[in-house]
Amino acid sequence: MMNDEIREQLSALADDELNELERPLLLGRLQRDTALRECLGRYQLIGEVMRGAGASAGMGIARRVQHALADDAPAAVSQAPTQNWWKPLAGLAVAASVALVAVLAVTSGRQGGGAGAPMIAITDTAPPVTQVSEQRWDRIEPQVEKRLSGYLVNHSEYAASRGVLGVMPYARVVSDTRQR
Amino acid sequence: MNRTPVAFLAVFVTALAGITTARADLNARGWLERMTMASRTLNYSGTFVYQHGGQLEAMQIIHAAGSEGERERLMSLTGPKREILRDNQVVTCILGDRESVLVNRSRPRSPFPTSFSGSLPSIGQYYDFSIGKEDRVAGLACRMVELRPHDAYRYGRRLCIHTDTQLLLRSELTGPKGEPVEQMMFTSVSFPKRISDQELLPDLSGADYSWQLEPDDVSVEEPGNDVADTKWKVIHVPEGFTLTDHGRRRMSAHKPEVEHWVYSDGLASVSVYIEKAPHGHESYQGVTHRGALNAYGTMVGGYYVTVVGEVPMQTVELIGKSVRIR
Numbered sequence: 279m280m281n282d283e284i285r286e287q288l289s290a291l292a293d294d295e296l297n298e299l300e301r302p303l304l305l306g307r308l309q310r311d312t313a314l315r316e317c318l319g320r321y322q323l324i325g326e327v328m329r330g331a332g333a334s335a336g337m338g339i340a341r342r343v344q345h346a347l348a349d350d351a352p353a354a355v356s357q358a359p360t361q362n363w364w365k366p367l368a369g370l371a372v373a374a375s376v377a378l379v380a381v382l383a384v385t386s387g388r389q390g391g392g393a394g395a396p397m398i399a400i401t402d403t404a405p406p407v408t409q410v411s412e413q414r415w416d417r418i419e420p421q422v423e424k425r426l427s428g429y430l431v432n433h434s435e436y437a438a439s440r441g442v443l444g445v446m447p448y449a450r451v452v453s454d455t456r457q458r
Numbered sequence: 459m460n461r462t463p464v465a466f467l468a469v470f471v472t473a474l475a476g477i478t479t480a481r482a483d484l485n486a487r488g489w490l491e492r493m494t495m496a497s498r499t500l501n502y503s504g505t506f507v508y509q510h511g512g513q514l515e516a517m518q519i520i521h522a523a524g525s526e527g528e529r530e531r532l533m534s535l536t537g538p539k540r541e542i543l544r545d546n547q548v549v550t551c552i553l554g555d556r557e558s559v560l561v562n563r564s565r566p567r568s569p570f571p572t573s574f575s576g577s578l579p580s581i582g583q584y585y586d587f588s589i590g591k592e593d594r595v596a597g598l599a600c601r602m603v604e605l606r607p608h609d610a611y612r613y614g615r616r617l618c619i620h621t622d623t624q625l626l627l628r629s630e631l632t633g634p635k636g637e638p639v640e641q642m643m644f645t646s647v648s649f650p651k652r653i654s655d656q657e658l659l660p661d662l663s664g665a666d667y668s669w670q671l672e673p674d675d676v677s678v679e680e681p682g683n684d685v686a687d688t689k690w691k692v693i694h695v696p697e698g699f700t701l702t703d704h705g706r707r708r709m710s711a712h713k714p715e716v717e718h719w720v721y722s723d724g725l726a727s728v729s730v731y732i733e734k735a736p737h738g739h740e741s742y743q744g745v746t747h748r749g750a751l752n753a754y755g756t757m758v759g760g761y762y763v764t765v766v767g768e769v770p771m772q773t774v775e776l777i778g779k780s781v782r783i784r
Contacts, residue, residue, distance in 0.1 A: 306665035425733075426746070426753060426764070428670065428709040431551050431560050433729040433751075433766050436703065436720050439565040446629060446642055447768070448544075449508045450749045451551055452517055454537030 284314070486587030489603045489619055496624035498567055499523045503657070504596070504647030505535065510640040510749035522653040528567065531658045541660045552664045559664040562672045581724040584608055584698040593618050595627040596644040605725070610634045611696035611773045612726050613750060623649060631750040633770070640750035672709065688717060690732055694780035696773055698723040721767075721777070728767030728777060735762050745771055754778040 287304050308314050434447035503520045516535040521528065527546040534540045538555030544564055551560040590602030600618035607614055614636065618628035628643040688704075703720035719730040735742065735757065742757045753766040754774040758781055765778040 303665070305669065306663040422742070422755075425709075425762070426755075426766075427553075427556075428560065428713075429729065429731050429753070429764055429766050430748065430751065431549070431562055432672075432707075432709065432718070432731075433727070435549055435562055435565050436729060437727040437768060439567045446631075446640070446749075447751075448532050448542050449506075449517060449642055450751050452515075452532055452534045452540045452542060453508060453510070453748060454513070454515055454534065454540075 288314075486589050486603050486605075487581075489589065489601065489624070490587075490617075492624040493603075493617070493619045493626050496620075497521075497626060498528060500623055500625060500649060501651065501653050502623075502625060502647055502649050503653065504644050506642055506644045506647075508640075508642050508749075509638075516645075520653060520657050522658060529653075529658050531660070533661065539662055541662055543658070543660055550660075550664075552660055552662045552667070554662050557667045559667045559669045561669065584612065584723055585614075585725065592621070593628075595620075596647050598622070598627060598647070600627045609696070610770060611776075612698075612723060612769055613639060615725070625649075631768070670709070672707065689784050690717060691782050691784050692719060692721075692730055692777060692780060693782060694776055695721055695728075696723075696776065699728060702727075726767060726769050728765060728769055728774065730777060730781065731762075731764045731766070732758075732781065733762045733764075735760055745775065747771065756781075759783050 284304075284307070287300055431451055434451055437447040501522050503518075505516060505518050508515045508517055515537060518533050518535055520531045522530070528544070530542075530544040532542045532544075538553075540554055541552045543550045543552075546564060546566075549562045549564045551562075553559070584607060586606045586608070588604045588606075590604055593600055593602055595618050599621045601621055603617045603619055605615040605617075614632040616628075616630040616632060617626055619625070620627050625647070627647065629641070630638050631640045633639050699721040700723075701719060702722045704718070706715050706717050708715055714734045717732040719732075721728045721730075742755050742762050745752065745754050747753065750768045751766060752769065752771045752774045753764060754771070754777075755762065755764045756778055757763070763778055763781045765774040765781075767774055
């Protein structure tokens with residue numbers, strides 16, 4: 279159950295006025311407490327109301343909470359100047375770059391003339407199979423990796439809610455991506 | 459006169475074979491339906507191994523189904539500590555090795571998968587279903603069910619479904635030659651009558667981690683709605699994949715809005731994410747994967763276009779290369 283003190287703390291967190299001592303405790307509690315987490319769902323409504331009420335700076339309550347939470351990040355991920363998933367020209371495996379070129383060649387040939395057409399279902403049942411030695415998730419630049427991880431988690435919920443293999447999408451998220 | 463019985467017999471046998479195939483097909487789908495329902499309505503707790511690309515990992519899952527809906531906790535037992543907690547409100551991913559927590563809103567799940575309720579015949583156009591022999595996983599008897607795709611745009615599946623409870627005990631995604639791409643198998647599983655709240659609490663508090671919350675300014679359009687207000691179009695999608703969701707969302711407060719398209723063939727899903735790149739970022743091209751999930755990224759008109767899905771690489775690549783500005 280959520281008491282008044284917790285509500286006040288949530289409110290203070292939302293206003294970015296929660297002190298340094300209370301903040302980690304509340305974040306921990308937010309993680310463990312179902313009722314508190316359900317509040318996250320309700321932020322949608324509150325946030326919309328706040329924005330509708332003239333929070334023109336785009337800093338609704340939910341966003342302020344996120345800013346507060348993000349400010350707690352222990353270390354910011356370094357900003358990469360460019361965003362290559364692959365770095366075939368920067369000295370990574372030659373085989374990888376060759377594979378990438380092969381992929382591009384095959385697929386660009388297949389895609390010719392596609393622009394401007396309405397959505398077409400592809401019906402050929404034996405498409406060219408390209409052998410790709412991909413770059414693993416964790417060799418990717420931090421910014422790209424972070425974006426992909428967000429997409430992975432987001433997509434997993436769709437895959438799990440629509441598909442039939444409930445546990446598999448999230449097993450991929452939990453999976454270890456370190457080099458071995 | 460003599461030929462009539464023979465002709466009749468031939469027709470009868472042919473018809474019988476057709477009926478038998480159709481019945482096997484229906485039976486297999488029945489198993490899949492019951493399996494999906496079981497995974498959402500049973501209490502279960504178990505340990506399973508997850509294998510992909512020569513990597514073997516152990517994980518634990520605790521799933522509670524009650525009047526308040528589903529609650530689930532999935533955690534790694536090998537490698538870095540990672541946990542996922544899911545209830546009807548949110549999905550929380552606590553990544554110990556990254557010191558980060560990702561919180562997304564959960565999407566509603568029905569015990570009856572949408573894929574089977576309305577589009578049973580259409581799934582049959584893209585997969586063959588068959589029931590195999592009985593096997594044993596984690597000491598429990600299970601029935602093999604196989605799904606073979608008709609084309610190379612989707613993976614096959616070999617499943618072993620617990621004969622008593624219909625819980626999926628082993629799952630294998632297979633490539634075009636039947637080779638395993640990804641596998642999950644329970645090594646032990648129990649079906650407790652009650653699962654305590656304590657068991658569903660995370661080991662990792664995540665309190666001092668970096669948090670990324672899915673904000674609330676999400677507008678999700680109904681599946682199949684007119685997507686005329688978007689400047690994007692996805693031209694090539696393999697046959698059988700239909701648009702099931704389309705909307706705009708932010709992955710976190712500091713990030714730009716992402717346009718999200720979801721395609722599904724009833725079994726596999728593919729997401730297309732389109733996000734404005736910061737000024738000067740022109741290079742974003744490549745492919746990667748995690749298990750059977752493949753991802754393809756490219757730049758189109760100053761936007762990052764990323765396609766992810768539990769489909770072969772060529773499928774995400776085909777879709778990704780066909781994203782255009784109207």
